[in-house]
Amino acid sequence: MVVVTIRREWKSFWPLFGNRRTLSFLALGAVLIAINWLIFIYAVINNQLLQASLGYFINPLLSVFLGMLFLHERLRRWQWLAVIIAGAAVVNMALRSTSLPWISVSLAVSFGFYGLVRKKVNIDSLHGLLVETIILLPPTLVVVLLPVGHAFPARTLGLLSLAGIVTAVPLFLFGEGLRRLKLSTMGFVQYAGPTLQFLVAVVLFGEKLDTNKLISFGLCWLAIVVYAADSIINQYPQEVADEPE
Numbered sequence: 233m234v235v236v237t238i239r240r241e242w243k244s245f246w247p248l249f250g251n252r253r254t255l256s257f258l259a260l261g262a263v264l265i266a267i268n269w270l271i272f273i274y275a276v277i278n279n280q281l282l283q284a285s286l287g288y289f290i291n292p293l294l295s296v297f298l299g300m301l302f303l304h305e306r307l308r309r310w311q312w313l314a315v316i317i318a319g320a321a322v323v324n325m326a327l328r329s330t331s332l333p334w335i336s337v338s339l340a341v342s343f344g345f346y347g348l349v350r351k352k353v354n355i356d357s358l359h360g361l362l363v364e365t366i367i368l369l370p371p372t373l374v375v376v377l378l379p380v381g382h383a384f385p386a387r388t389l390g391l392l393s394l395a396g397i398v399t400a401v402p403l404f405l406f407g408e409g410l411r412r413l414k415l416s417t418m419g420f421v422q423y424a425g426p427t428l429q430f431l432v433a434v435v436l437f438g439e440k441l442d443t444n445k446l447i448s449f450g451l452c453w454l455a456i457v458v459y460a461a462d463s464i465i466n467q468y469p470q471e472v473a474d475e476p477e
Contacts, residue, residue, distance in 0.1 A: 254353055255363070261349040262364040268342040269399070275335050281433035282445065287339030288426035289452045290322050294344035302348060305414050308466065314459035321451030328444040350407055357407030361400065423456045 275284035296315055299305035307315065326333060353360060376389075430449060433439040 254355060257349050257353045258355070258360060258363045259367050261346050261353075261360075262367040264342050264346040264349065265364065265403070266368055268339060268346065271335060271338050271342070275339075279437060279439060280335055281429055281437055282439050282441070283333055283335045284339055285426040285429035285433060286322070286325055286333060286448070287336035288343070288429065289318070289423065289449070290336055290340035291344050291426075292423060293318055293322065294340050295347055298344055298348045299414060303351065303414075308462060310462035311459055314455040314462070317458060318452055318455035321448040321455070324444065324451070325448040328448075347406075357404050360407055361404050365400075423452065427453070 272284055275281060293315060296305075296307065300307070325336075350360065355363075434441050
């Protein structure tokens with residue numbers, strides 16, 4: 233039974249490498265998510281988790297914009313209000329910063345376009361994630377085999393491997409969600425992630441939270457409440473894509 237299942241999955245998976253359009257989109261997605269990971273790791277190492285959190289707060293706004301621009305999605309009146317409130321939060325944070333929040337902008341742009349790319353590809357989440365992993369494997373092996381890779385003890389490499397699993401599961405679920413929800417809706421659901429990052433930055437890492445940052449985060453949370461309330465009140469059914477063969 234297991235062998236039959238593996239053969240069936242392999243037959244549906246292998247033709248993907250002969251589809252140039254799909255492979256090109258997945259390769260672009262792999263590059264975008266790799267950039268996103270590297271910048272996020274840099275932010276964590278350099279005690280910039282609040283700025284990383286802001287980047288993922290910006291991302292839903294970008295997802296809304298990309299959904300409107302490329303996928304012709306429309307927002308209702310209260311959803312527009314949520315976007316405006318969240319936009320005010322981002323503008324407040326940007327204007328009050330002493331320097332350009334490049335970490336925030338880079339994280340938002342890379343993950344926002346990654347979501348758009350995955351939305352445009354007609355492929356199930358597991359296969360898509362597997363192709364992206366295969367694409368990223370060669371450069372990863374090169375880095376590991378370089379002298380810098382030998383500077384890390386085995387315990388550290390083992391923990392990093394576990395981090396890969398922790399990252400892969402949410403990406404798989406993210407891909408499944410993209411098939412079931414509009415890109416703009418996915419964007420606002422993603423506010424849960426940066427909210428948790430915000431709490432980790434303040435509670436565990438002890439990053440400084442001034443009044444201006446607190447106002448911006450408060451506005452973002454208000455935007456979430458408005459958007460969620462509109463979705464619950466209206467409860468319009470959303471089209472679910474068929475599972476690709």
